[in-house]
Amino acid sequence: MKRVAMETLSLSKINYFLKTKTLGQKIISFTTVDSTNSEAKRRSADEPEGAVLLSEVQTAGRGRLGRQWLSPGGNIWLTVLLKPELPATKIPSLTSVAAAAVCLALEQLRPSIADRLQIKWPNDILLNGRKIGGILTEMQVSAAKVQAVILGIGLNVNLKAEDFPEEIRSLASSIYLETGEIPSREQLIASILNSLEHLYFKFLEDDLSETLAVCRRKSAVLGRKIILIDHSGKPTSSGKLDRSGSPSGQIREAEALDLGSNGELLIRYENGEKASIISGEISLRLQ
Numbered sequence: 001m002k003r004v005a006m007e008t009l010s011l012s013k014i015n016y017f018l019k020t021k022t023l024g025q026k027i028i029s030f031t032t033v034d035s036t037n038s039e040a041k042r043r044s045a046d047e048p049e050g051a052v053l054l055s056e057v058q059t060a061g062r063g064r065l066g067r068q069w070l071s072p073g074g075n076i077w078l079t080v081l082l083k084p085e086l087p088a089t090k091i092p093s094l095t096s097v098a099a100a101a102v103c104l105a106l107e108q109l110r111p112s113i114a115d116r117l118q119i120k121w122p123n124d125i126l127l128n129g130r131k132i133g134g135i136l137t138e139m140q141v142s143a144a145k146v147q148a149v150i151l152g153i154g155l156n157v158n159l160k161a162e163d164f165p166e167e168i169r170s171l172a173s174s175i176y177l178e179t180g181e182i183p184s185r186e187q188l189i190a191s192i193l194n195s196l197e198h199l200y201f202k203f204l205e206d207d208l209s210e211t212l213a214v215c216r217r218k219s220a221v222l223g224r225k226i227i228l229i230d231h232s233g234k235p236t237s238s239g240k241l242d243r244s245g246s247p248s249g250q251i252r253e254a255e256a257l258d259l260g261s262n263g264e265l266l267i268r269y270e271n272g273e274k275a276s277i278i279s280g281e282i283s284l285r286l287q
């Protein structure tokens with residue numbers, strides 16, 4: 001496959017497709033930044049709810065638990081700054097809100113890939129079983145109050161197999177690799193923000209029903225045997241690109257039963273014991 005020349009992102013094109021009231025009404029765009037999530041954290045006190053940060057390249061893109069996120073140009077590296085007046089315990093649901101929004105946007109723009117598009121709970125977007133995107137939800141809390149939520153979305157648009165380090169080449173992919181096409185990034189960004197705003201406003205009204213319906217419909221996990229790796233107390237900050245959740249955590253086998261009312265994963269361990277897990281420090285592999 002030949003790579004198509006990379007075009008620079010046009011903010012006016014994004015605006016053209018944008019139908020939101022809040023999200024993306026202010027867009028701050030960079031050619032290069034360490035991480036749009038890190039930059040959003042630095043600016044969170046000065047920027048309004050719904051501000052979006054975009055960067056062509058990230059030099060220190062981050063995944064969960066200190067993992068690296070490969071972030072060359074031509075893809076979508078985006079962070080939305082949110083300021084919900086909610087307790088911190090409600091915030092992990094926003095990962096599901098964002099995953100659902102990304103799926104709705106992709107389904108809308110590329111109906112032909114809809115049935116191959118999945119969410120691997122809690123934050124991986126899969127196409128043909130390979131990871132094409134991920135969500136990183138972080139928050140800033142002060143005096144027991146959520147000051148800001150930093151909602152990062154990464155979506156591989158144009159990456160080729162050789163762009164990925166060998167250790168993740170069989171697990172990761174891009175829209176281009178899986179479909180042979182490069183969609184308009186502007187249209188995709190606007191579509192993600194349109195869907196995200198719709199689901200976010202519902203979330204603020206305590207209504208996650210649509211998010212959960214999408215997450216259940218798209219789940220790569222429900223009904224499957226899974227391996228859970230619990231990293232709590234054992235941060236992996238080697239900075240190496242490892243297989244999602246490889247070392248050091250406590251490992252247990254389980255079956256994924258359903259999503260709970262806040263997007264948590266309801267599981268049954270091998271010994272029959274049931275549990276509900278929130279996204280925080282757990283990673284998961286399909287068996």
Ligand code: BT5
Nearest residue numbers: 035037061062063064067069070078134135152154172242
């Ligand atoms: C994630 O973490 O999937 C969250 C990714 C969030 C990225 C966005 S981009 C905009 C914003 N700014 C940031 O700095 N981050 C957010 P996790 O589930 O921990 O997955 C990380 C793992 O995915 C790595 O350890 C690799 O195995 C793999 N990986 C790294 N880069 C990848 C890529 N571009 N595509 C697919 N897999 C990747």
